[in-house]
Amino acid sequence: MFAKIYPVLKPANNRALIDNETYQNWYRESIENPERFWGEHGKRIDWSKPFTKIKNTSFEGDVSIKWFEDGETNVSYNCVDRHLATHADQVAIIWEGDDPSLSKKITYREVHEQVCRLANVMKARGVKKGDRVTVYMPMIPEAAYAMLACARIGAVHSVVFGGFSPDALGGRIVDCESTFVITADEGLRGGKPIPLKNNVDKAIDIAARGHIMVKDVIVVRRTGNPTGWAPGRDLWYHEECAKVSADCAPEPMNAEDPLFILYTSGSTGRPKGVLHTTGGYLVYASMTHQYVFDYHEGDIYWCTADVGWVTGHSYIVYGPLANGATTLMFEGVPNYPDQGRFWEVVDKHKVNIFYTAPTAIRALMGAGDDFVKRSSRSSPRLLGSVGEPINPEAWEWYYHVVGDDRCPIVDTWWQTETGGIMITPLPGATDLKAGSATRPFFGVKPELVDGEGRVLEGATDGNLCITDSWPGQMRTIHGDHERFIQTYFATYKGKYFTGDGCRRDEDGYYWITGRVDDVLNVSGHRLGTAEVESALVSHHDVSEAAVVGYPHDIKGQGIYCYVTLMAGVQGSDELRKTLVGHVRTEIGPIASPDKIQFAPGLPKTRSGKIMRRILRKIAEDDFGALGDTSTLADPAVVDDLIANRQNKK
């Protein structure tokens, strides 16, 4: 395959920070001498006690990852206080409301005051260093204050995406044993209220059944609509913050003290609490933010993610604020009031750097160019993509129509586990190819291996591993280090296995082809097939379920469910609706099944293993290529599955 090459495009006036020669030199040094490289770049953040040790990492045996381990710092100090001397009145956060008439600008001085107040509220309620705090928030500045306030006092935040159900929230509260929750009365998206506080109330009851008693709930008043209220437990954010001092000294934290836990889906079992620590994470988030987005002082930067995902953590809050940037937080959705909203906001706030997901690009592309063309888009000089492979067609549209052929696109590959961007073009250094994440960032050593773990050289397809540690890497799974080792370091011994398939072309460029495990990527959101299956079988009419992904024009992948019903239960459209509703209640709207096929039997091997390969093919309507079915216990089930497939083209 020959991809069209877009030669290095300097983002506006040749002012790119890194050219190709610098990239090559820095990259070589970062691989040959990581101690020297990271010893130097580790200094980009302020340390209250400078580190003398730099890298102490092993992917073997017990797997231990430590960076800057004798240094002390504070993430909140770095993201706020250190900018006060020279940039106190610079805007830190531009907030754009769901309603286009609402927006506000918050300076670094104001962020400092808000973060200190909330930190003092938490301290007054007994939150201490190391305690876990759950944050379940809409996209409002208080979400960032909550994260930074935790970091300030050394509490470990667990942000749960506001689209997750009470069940999912309750499970996460129990897993990290958190008794302090920060939320809002309601969220607002596309004009519709989201009942966050009522969900928290339900989640607290669920957590109580898991023996975790939530003691305090701080509630931001966003819509003012009535919600449940438990006196003594529930407190208004604005009332509590008004009672305390606007100063709170940042807690000195060891570089390896935990900063946050973020739950993400894997191929088996319940979501894992990915744990990130303090020093290495911030160095990596801020460094990638600066160089990947070619951030210059004064730039207005907008990442459209939600703070409930890792992209929001690293590239709405921590990376940009550590760099003293102006970061835009958008409460709404891309199609409200109409499909021109993104570009209106770009013009309104003169956004220079714009970072979004392929699913949004595809949806907006489908709405037609007029929505784009009615905006000037004269401010952007760089566009970014994240979350899933971007198909060349969407890339070209983003480049030509949105970016007017003027803005380089950085297609950034990374994961919740990696903390920051790993494979990406650097504007000013990298020739672009539509659909390729291109080359590794500094310090990242990708390797492609075959199913047996043999290292593959040159242009080839393989499973993507990373062979050495980088500062932003997750350190463990909260409460389950053994699962951490098994999930990431056992498949290919001594290597971090990403779970992604990948192609390397003749120029050494990387093309991520998608997950090779049982993880779905639906609209850039990660979901385990096992999670959806267990939600389905928890319904009393369902005896068995198997879930696979299939290509979906907008979402990237859709969710296809094969469901075997209990004896005597009849499949119907009514039951399909009920099951969709059930999954939404168990996990959240992001897990809504797209297709449900009632199947009297599933294709199993004689040892009882479901052959997902066959299910995937049928879901793709590609059953001519089913391959060998002779190992099936009952080959006849396949005929029934094909006859009743839900995805006929």
Ligand code: PRX
């Ligand atoms: O499959 C890859 C895909 O998203 C997965 C990580 O999901 P999550 O931890 O939720 O983080 C998403 C945001 C960083 C990866 O294993 N992915 C992410 N970015 C890309 C991508 N696939 C292709 N190209 C990308 N740029």
